[in-house]
Amino acid sequence: MLIKERTDGSASWLSLEGRFDFHSHRDFRTAYEVVLPKAEIREIVLDFRQVDYLDSSALGMLLLLREKAEAVGKKVKLANLSGSVKQVMEIANFGKLFTIQ
Secondary structure, three states: OEEEEEEEOOEEEEEEEEEEOHHHHHHHHHHHHHHOOOOOOOEEEEEEEEEEEEOHHHHHHHHHHHHHHHHOOOEEEEEOOOHHHHHHHHHOOHHHOOEEO
């Protein structure tokens, strides 16, 4: 999975591309660990526009990010969900845990 980061005001956008699964763990963690300590960042937006697959380990990684972000006063939002990725998020009731835009 490829991850590109861009900052827009107080938000850091992490654009994910490809399969979001167990093999993405290290890249995903590396990407958000760069953003978490930045005081000017208030929210982390994960852009799923180019994600074509995710599995249960990806859901676990999202929950871990949410926990770490909340511990330092940041929010995590999910953006541009579609297709099977959106369906998995709905089945997992992630709309109750994350803001989805």
